[in-house]
Amino acid sequence: MNTSVPSKGTGRVGEAAKKRDGKALLTGGARYVDDVRLPGTLYAAVVRSTVAHARIRRVHTEEALSLPGVELVLTGERARELTEPIPYFIDPVVRGARRVDIHCLESERVVFVGQPVAAVVADTWEGAQRAARLVRVDYDVLPHVLDAEQAMSDDAPRVYEEWADNVVLSKSYGTGDPDGALSSADVVVTGSFRSERTTTAPIEPRGFLARWDAREETLTMHGSCQNPHQLRWMLSTTLGIPENRVRVITEKVGGSFGLKMQGQPEETLVALLSVLTGSPVKWIEDRRESFLAGSRQQVHRFTVGARSDGRIVALVNEIVADAGAMTAQAGWAMPNMSATTFPSGYRIPDCRIDLSIVATNKPPLSAARGFGKDSAHLVMERVVDLVARRLGLDPALVRERNFISSDEFPYRTSTGLNIDSGDFHGLLDKATKSLDYEGWRARQAKARGAGEHIGLGLALELTPESSDSPGSFVSGFDTTTVRMSVTGSVTVLTGVTSPGGGNDTGIAQIVATELGIPLEWVRVVQGDTDQCPNGFGNFSGRSMVVGGGSAALASRDVLRTLTTVGARMLGVERVEVREGAVVDPEGSDSVPVPDVARAVLTRSFEIASEVEPILESTRAYKPGNIDHRPDEHGRIQPYPTYSSCLHATAVRVDAETGKVEIADYAMAHDCGTMINPALVEGQAWGAVVMGLGAALSERLVFDEAGHTVSDRFKSYLLPRASDVPMIRMEHQVTPSPFTMHGNKGAGEAGVGGAQAAIANAVEDALSPLGVLVDRLPLSPPTVLELIRRAKEGRM
Amino acid sequence: MRNIRLNVNGEDHEVEVDPRRLLVHVVREEVGLTGTHVGCLTGDCGACTVMVDDRSVKSCSVLAAGADGACVRTIEYLGTEEDLDPVQQAFLDEFAFQCGYCLPGMLLTVRELLDAEPDPDDAAILQAISGNLCRCTGYGPIVRAVRAAVRSTRGGEGS
Numbered sequence: 019m020n021t022s023v024p025s026k027g028t029g030r031v032g033e034a035a036k037k038r039d040g041k042a043l044l045t046g047g048a049r050y051v052d053d054v055r056l057p058g059t060l061y062a063a064v065v066r067s068t069v070a071h072a073r074i075r076r077v078h079t080e081e082a083l084s085l086p087g088v089e090l091v092l093t094g095e096r097a098r099e100l101t102e103p104i105p106y107f108i109d110p111v112v113r114g115a116r117r118v119d120i121h122c123l124e125s126e127r128v129v130f131v132g133q134p135v136a137a138v139v140a141d142t143w144e145g146a147q148r149a150a151r152l153v154r155v156d157y158d159v160l161p162h163v164l165d166a167e168q169a170m171s172d173d174a175p176r177v178y179e180e181w182a183d184n185v186v187l188s189k190s191y192g193t194g195d196p197d198g199a200l201s202s203a204d205v206v207v208t209g210s211f212r213s214e215r216t217t218t219a220p221i222e223p224r225g226f227l228a229r230w231d232a233r234e235e236t237l238t239m240h241g242s243c244q245n246p247h248q249l250r251w252m253l254s255t256t257l258g259i260p261e262n263r264v265r266v267i268t269e270k271v272g273g274s275f276g277l278k279m280q281g282q283p284e285e286t287l288v289a290l291l292s293v294l295t296g297s298p299v300k301w302i303e304d305r306r307e308s309f310l311a312g313s314r315q316q317v318h319r320f321t322v323g324a325r326s327d328g329r330i331v332a333l334v335n336e337i338v339a340d341a342g343a344m345t346a347q348a349g350w351a352m353p354n355m356s357a358t359t360f361p362s363g364y365r366i367p368d369c370r371i372d373l374s375i376v377a378t379n380k381p382p383l384s385a386a387r388g389f390g391k392d393s394a395h396l397v398m399e400r401v402v403d404l405v406a407r408r409l410g411l412d413p414a415l416v417r418e419r420n421f422i423s424s425d426e427f428p429y430r431t432s433t434g435l436n437i438d439s440g441d442f443h444g445l446l447d448k449a450t451k452s453l454d455y456e457g458w459r460a461r462q463a464k465a466r467g468a469g470e471h472i473g474l475g476l477a478l479e480l481t482p483e484s485s486d487s488p489g490s491f492v493s494g495f496d497t498t499t500v501r502m503s504v505t506g507s508v509t510v511l512t513g514v515t516s517p518g519g520g521n522d523t524g525i526a527q528i529v530a531t532e533l534g535i536p537l538e539w540v541r542v543v544q545g546d547t548d549q550c551p552n553g554f555g556n557f558s559g560r561s562m563v564v565g566g567g568s569a570a571l572a573s574r575d576v577l578r579t580l581t582t583v584g585a586r587m588l589g590v591e592r593v594e595v596r597e598g599a600v601v602d603p604e605g606s607d608s609v610p611v612p613d614v615a616r617a618v619l620t621r622s623f624e625i626a627s628e629v630e631p632i633l634e635s636t637r638a639y640k641p642g643n644i645d646h647r648p649d650e651h652g653r654i655q656p657y658p659t660y661s662s663c664l665h666a667t668a669v670r671v672d673a674e675t676g677k678v679e680i681a682d683y684a685m686a687h688d689c690g691t692m693i694n695p696a697l698v699e700g701q702a703w704g705a706v707v708m709g710l711g712a713a714l715s716e717r718l719v720f721d722e723a724g725h726t727v728s729d730r731f732k733s734y735l736l737p738r739a740s741d742v743p744m745i746r747m748e749h750q751v752t753p754s755p756f757t758m759h760g761n762k763g764a765g766e767a768g769v770g771g772a773q774a775a776i777a778n779a780v781e782d783a784l785s786p787l788g789v790l791v792d793r794l795p796l797s798p799p800t801v802l803e804l805i806r807r808a809k810e811g812r813m
Numbered sequence: 814m815r816n817i818r819l820n821v822n823g824e825d826h827e828v829e830v831d832p833r834r835l836l837v838h839v840v841r842e843e844v845g846l847t848g849t850h851v852g853c854l855t856g857d858c859g860a861c862t863v864m865v866d867d868r869s870v871k872s873c874s875v876l877a878a879g880a881d882g883a884c885v886r887t888i889e890y891l892g893t894e895e896d897l898d899p900v901q902q903a904f905l906d907e908f909a910f911q912c913g914y915c916l917p918g919m920l921l922t923v924r925e926l927l928d929a930e931p932d933p934d935d936a937a938i939l940q941a942i943s944g945n946l947c948r949c950t951g952y953g954p955i956v957r958a959v960r961a962a963v964r965s966t967r968g969g970e971g972s
Contacts, residue, residue: 036905043913044901046848046888050914053847143838144831221852221860221948222914272850272914273948305853518912518949696908700950704911707951731857731946739952740939 029530029537031759034696038523038542039270051225051242051269052302059227060089061143062291062301063150064284065136067128070164070379070724071175072157074126077136082149087141089295091153092287094125094135101256101290104346107248107281108490113351115187115375118178120346122256122286128157129177130343130381131724132310134283139291139299162379164724166340167317169378177343177377186341186350186375191357191433193651194368196323199332203323207404211397212793213773215315215340215718216711218386219736220517222272223303226285228292237289238265242278244517245555248491249280250547252346256286257293268545268555274517275708276385277311279557281347306729312349312718313386315340316356318397324405328416332368333361333401339373339393342380348492348557349383350375355390355482358433362398363442363480363662364420369432379724387705389558391481392712392770396794399477399774403781413476413778414455417446421478424752428643434653435482437660438643438762439752442478445664445686448748449476452684453666461668466786471671472681473783478664479771482657483559483763488646493554494658495640496564500529500572502580502633504619506598506612508533508540513553514565515545519701519765521561524693525569528759532573533580534595535611551636559763562693563659567639567758575635583626584614642756659754659762661689663702665775671783673805676798678714678780683743687767688750691760698764699747705768706745711737712769713776717795788812817881821846822890830877837861837872840887848888849917852946859918859945863887869925871918871944888917891924900924900962909958911949918945923959932963 029035042048079091103119110117123134136153140146161175168174169184177184200206227240237259243249246266254261284301292299320335339353357373406416421442422429429437462472486494498512510529516522522542530537543549584600585593588607593600601608615633622631641658648654668682685706692698715735719727728734753760773794781791788808819826821844828843840849852860856874863872864886892898900923910916919942926933926941938959
């Protein structure tokens, strides 16, 4: 559970109120899951597959069991008798995809290195680690496949023998006649792009502390997680414990970025270990385990047609997405969003996107900030630049000519998304001005004369947010309770959670503003399924849209009672609430809100008669613009809002060393109304730098046997402070017509656009050498390889 | 097992430890100060940073037995919610953190920098914090906060 005590100061909607949990975090007083201490806690360690594909012959537990302090060694066979398969967060069958049963421990056939096959419980953390190393597993090794394109060939090993091939989902999106439009285009450009596997890498890994109370028959799960209610449902399903006997408490979350959405095997596993031992059991993921989770890895092959003035007339794109092994977590479904995000904010009615999501013998994808949209932006923005380059036009001009205009919204894209609002031309103007685009072009020309390589990169990023998926717990609404006590203090209990972004602060600002009370009177409680109303936690930039909207609705109910009774106390018809007092706007009389609250709750047969004596309301908020009824092209519209941003960067590339230096970076950002601009900016900044990591240095590397080689921060290179620029951020506000405050989802925009802007800038820098950028990350060896290839191509 | 003595944030502790036990685990489990975090156990992320005899160290890379007799300072020593250190205040004002998990390392590293060099340039700031990973902020707000802490310290000297 997270509660936040307010910082003093500004607190109305639109102001940069300080993070409410800030002081606790700054002084080491915040409690993360590994900080929770329960008497008698035992420690779990997971035994993982050491082979990429094999039948499990036997699991030897004797040696581990003989160690002092070891309480339990659980095998997959035993776990399978005790638990049901993990329910999918996003059901593949509903999406027309293939599925497999996923258990908390695999008992028959492992399909990736790192898959949980057994678990050990001991009285110390070190003891559990030691015992886990002593569990031996005999495998009959089977052939494996690690590359998605290879996995699509007829003779490829099958990841799941019950499937006819390795394709999880094959689907086409788009409308119009792209082939016809291509044949009438002035120019046709074809190309491909390959992105490598990256990972979310929050600094706090995942972790859970489960406590089964045998007498009460209740399970309490403390976790570093984003979605406590969904986790409760999942544990109830896998363990067969009634849902009202499961309590999930989200402790302070040390970053997540999608990783800590539920559906991973260890959640059920840790709970089961507590049930079996009768003791609290803690499991904290180690960094190597955390590096198993993949974020993205796709190959795109595209054909784009344009008129000679730069207007794009058609786009055909084939995506092969490497999902790794299947997961009950949301990760497997991300590439679907890559497909439907095309053609982004560009007016291209003739468009076809062919998607294949393919299973391989790598670890599964885990949900990751961007959720597939990032890969679409990376490739779409490359496509626009390639058109510009072919035509000899400036990339800024080609963008201007193809952007959907602000008077066309809401605009239905060919893949089905209904963009609510925006002003992409305005973003381009702001970002290029902020960067001094013209100035950099002049510097570039001068540098080229001196043999130096400066490049400019632009990228639009359109971010569909706050998704809904019918019949699932990917929900487009959420619920909040606002409760005022007899002393006027307010408790807000909300279904949305905050893994660090600070939506608790934003929600408190909304409640304080709606009720006309100081921010200090508001306490926000999140992430406790026993306290908070049924809700859906944190994903898809939803928390301020639906958490904020429902908090406003509930506040207004409380306000109505306050003003009714307050008006009676003042003996006037109409009152307002300002700065904690009910005031007569015509005169000078006022009565403090706590006095009114006290009257409502203690004088209900007197001055508050005929008023229902309750200062509490629970409301759900559903934004507009979501429509799951397929149109004549079969398109659905799962998103209420579409944030947008435009990245503009200047890079210097050292053609001798391959080193890319980001010389300048500007971003124009539009998430509609900002509830708290400082928090929005912080999210955007972090997302950009996460994208810069994917663009320049981050890559999960596997050896031929399927082992993750880059299993620590020494070999998986997150950006460090000295690697990244100071970003200049410009804001544009086009309020969404479909949300209560006009806000749009914030927090994901940045990851895809940053990758695209860097790829475009590096190609622009090296264009005199004929370099074509068709892959990421652009680490020095890759840049040198691209230069070498360009030289060979010209010979 | 062996007994070691640590002075942690001004309090003396005598702890019986396994010779293989890491300092970070002793600080968190035996001393009970959980403001110091574990992020990687390979010395790369910096979330476990503490001061040992006035020098910042990554406590996941130090055996507790090796710190016998040392004076250890943790994030809890830096300031309280009522009386924040200027560095903490600057981090709050500049939104220089989100999830907070990297803060023990960031704050102690910056404090150490400013104690040694009250007016560092940006290059010195970047160098100082480059041993600490943050996945939330993108670092810019942290750099801004360090600059603000420098300004506030200078302002304090003038008054």
